[in-house]
Amino acid sequence: MSERKIQYREAIREAMQEEMRLDARIFLMGEEVGEYNGSYKVSEGMLEEFGPRRIIDSPIAETGFAGLGIGAAMYGLKPIIEFMSWSFCLVAADQILNNAPKMRYMSGGQFGCPIVFRGNNGAGGQLGSTHSWSMESMFSSVPGLKLAVPSTPRDAKGLLKAGLKGQDPFFSLESERMLGMGARGRKDFSRYLHDGDLWAPPENDADFTIPLGLADIKKAGKDCTIVTAGRPVHFALEAAEALEKDGIDIEVVDVRTWRPLDIETIVKSVQKTGACVVVDQSWPFASVGSEVVAQIHERCFDDLDGPVLRVHNDDIAAPYNRNREQDMLPNARKITEAVKAALYRA
Amino acid sequence: MSTASASTLPRPSDQLAPGQLQKMLYDMILIRRFEEKTMQAYMQQKIGGFCHIYIGQEAVAVGSISALDQADPQKDPVVGGYRDHGFALAKGMHPNYCMAEMFGKVTGCAKGKGGSMHMFDKDRGMYGGHAIVGGQCPLGAGIAFGIQYEEKDGVVLCYLGDGALNQGAFFESMDLAAIWNLPVIFVLENNGWSMGTHIARGTAMAHDLKAKAEAFGMRYAECDGLDVLATFDCFAREVAATRNAKNPQWHRGDWDKLAYHRDGNANGPCFINVKTVRYQGHSMSDPQKYRKETGEVENAKSRDPIQGLVRHLIERGLATQEDITALDEKAKAMAAEAVAFAEASPDMPASEMFTDVYADVYGPYIAGGLPGIVTNKNSGQ
Structure with missing residues (x-):
């Protein structure tokens, strides 16, 4: 077992650095990515290594620089466009939802759009609701893009590298609340992730990638399947510890990418456990969570012992108040309650 | 640069060979004959969706694209809005593929997936018509960024209508092009109408659009878009001045020495106001009731861009009436063939x-x- 200490933010940086060393067409553009060294220090040191031609500070003009990235991708470059927060990308919606994912289709396959959009996603920092968006449900609905919500430094690195090697628009929704996770090594992670270093990327392996569309079982179990991604994976693992005391053994399936979705792994797990709770950090209505529930009902109707339940952000704007914001998010308490309800043990 | 001072400069169009001038005439006639067939096919419901006719604006596409590198069509890309048949054809897209696309046929440039507003031809450096107003502006800046990043010497023409002048995407793209000194020309196809809203009702400083360029310290030029040679002259100068634009920020630490001038960088991006007239309605579904009293189309037809170049060629003995008739017959045949090709092609399967x-x-x-x-x-x- 490695004693490695690598933060989530460092894993993202490693992915970008390794791919940029391999491919001269890759550049990083965004607000404060260069001289400021990254508003969240994700790109720290990258200006020094790659210079201002490839690490480009943009003005606060998301429509402009997101769209510029798309034009550059059409020309043949491989842009990484960083949104300081995904909450800020909505002003660029026409570019990232109309131009990027549809370019290949609308041009009859002539122009691809190999671009990576990445940045912080999700609430939890008392920023008020405008800065607290979780974008996965709105964006996963759009054909032509791929979307990942990594939950660990290992996944953040492996998925981003796969996205950078790919030919399609790739949206990496990273968690601001998790950027520092891994600073204390495995101590920062649930004991379920310790064995086999499920949380850390392998050291000195520049070829390491994680294929998009491959779910990961973060904890095996027999009684109930939890399907989730991103930060809520850790809430689910926290719930697993509490439920273990009650003799309930849950399986945590981290889908890692909502689009494409590894429905096969989910189905196999639900066929084994016969019960399922879907946890998703966006609002419940027409969400990735509701999509997964629909899929499970279509495919596993005869395997289920009861309806699939869901845990989401509550259906309100994120409140500023620290405690009420935590209440609003998916959390271990809600997941624990949902599992017990799904197993008729409430 | 005003038209007054431009008129005192040597005219690049004086250097054009008779063959090149006849090619420009043919390209304009082809667009017109093609669009006449487009309208006919639309009326017959063979073309669906929104369809925006280029007639009247032929000199804009042909005058500007004739000023680009003619040997390698991929070197100087173009991108634009939804009124895109004109610059697609001028860039060299075969009329068959353009018409078949509108017919929704698999032989169309985008296999019938794009339609009238989405003409793409990668081999010809045609980066698409884009149908959300102003949405093409960041793409134009991005293609130019790619050229600069790869240290190539191409220039991008990014076409927009005057309706796009009021979109944020336009301003953000002007800003990025200016701060990074990108090799892009924003080509305003200024027909004065944002659908049915006159430019004076929708655009602040509509009477003095140089203000839009000055605000970003970008070079400004304007030309008469009904005069293909004046348009060519303007673009020949500005394309040369935009080519090889270098990013001043690539040298770390130099940013505090950057200086912007209202009149823009002598070797950098440019905003060109091409004054033109849309003969037809905004789209095929526009009866133009708002426009009846102005007389602008009748006035423009008296200065028709195609007739203007015909007169120029005849007066200077650069073509005979027989040559002109032959070019027109050839264009008519190409347009008719495009329709026949589209008709005969299989549907998008x-x-x-x-x-x-x-x-x-x-x-x-x-x-x-x-x-x-x-x-x-x-x-x-």
Whole structure:
């Protein structure tokens, strides 16, 4: 077992650095990515290594620089466009939802759009609701893009590298609340992730990638399947510890990418456990969570012992108040309650 | 640069050989004859959707694109809005592929997936018509960024209508082009109408659009878009001044020495106001009731861009009436052939519906299809 200490933010940086060393067409553009060294220090040191031609500070003009990235991708470059927060990308919606994912289709396959959009996603920092968006449900609905919500430094690195090697628009929704996770090594992670270093990327392996569309079982179990991604994976693992005391053994399936979705792994797990709770950090209505529930009902109707339940952000704007914001998010308490309800043990 | 001072400079069009001038005339006639056929086919409901006719503006596309590198069409890309048949044809797209696209045929430039507003031809450096007003401006800046990044010497023409002047995407793109000194020319096809709203009602400083360029310290030029040679002259100068624009920020630490001048950088991006007239309505569904009293189309027709170049060629003995008639017959035949080609081509087949979504496989599910959702893909069609 490695004693490695690598933060989530460092894993993202490693992915970008390794791919940029391999491919001269890759550049990083965004607000404060260069001289400021990254508003969240994700790109720290990258200006020094790659210079201002490839690490480009943009003005606060998301429509402009997101769209510029798309034009550059059409020309043949491989842009990484960083949104300081995904909450800020909505002003660029026409570019990232109309131009990027549809370019290949609308041009009859002539122009691809190999671009990576990445940045912080999700609430939890008392920023008020405008800065607290979780974008996965709105964006996963759009054909032509791929979307990942990594939950660990290992996944953040492996998925981003796969996205950078790919030919399609790739949206990496990273968690601001998790950027520092891994600073204390495995101590920062649930004991379920310790064995086999499920949380850390392998050291000195520049070829390491994680294929998009491959779910990961973060904890095996027999009684109930939890399907989730991103930060809520850790809430689910926290719930697993509490439920273990009650003799309930849950399986945590981290889908890692909502689009494409590894429905096969989910189905196999639900066929084994016969019960399922879907946890998703966006609002419940027409969400990735509701999509997964629909899929499970279509495919596993005869395997289920009861309806699939869901845990989401509550259906309100994120409140500023620290405690009420935590209440609003998916959390271990809600997941624990949902599992017990799904197993008729409430 | 005002037209007054431009008129005192040597005219690049004086250097054009008779063959080049005849090619420009042919390209304009082709667009007009093609668009006449387009309108006819639309009336016959062979073309659907929104369809925006280029007639009246032929000199804009032909005058500007004739000033680009003629040997390598990929070197100087163009991108624009939805009134795109004109600059697609001027860039060299075959009329057959353009017409077939509007007919929704698989032989169209985008296999029938794009339609009238989305003409793409990668081999010809045609980066698309884009149908959300102003949405093409960041793309134009991005293509120029790519050229600069790869240290190539291409220039991008990014066409926009005057309706796009009021979109944020336009301003953000002007800003990025200016701060990074990108090799892009924003080509305002200023026909004065944003659908049915006159420019004076929608655009602040509509009487003095140099203000739009000055605000970003970008070079400004304007020309008469009904005069193809004046348009060519303007673009020949500005394309040369935009080519090889270098990013001043690539040298770290130099940013505090950057200086912007209202009149822009002598070797950098440019905003060109091309004053033109749309003979037809905004789209095929526009009866133009708002426009009847102005007389602008009648006035423009008296200065018709095609007739203007015909007179120029005849007066200078650079072409005979027989040459002109032959060019027109050739253009008519090409337009008729485009319709026949489109008619005879197979429809976009159901098998093409699920291609070109992703580079690898169709999503959104990595495997297993969509058992609970009936789609054209699994319904047995």
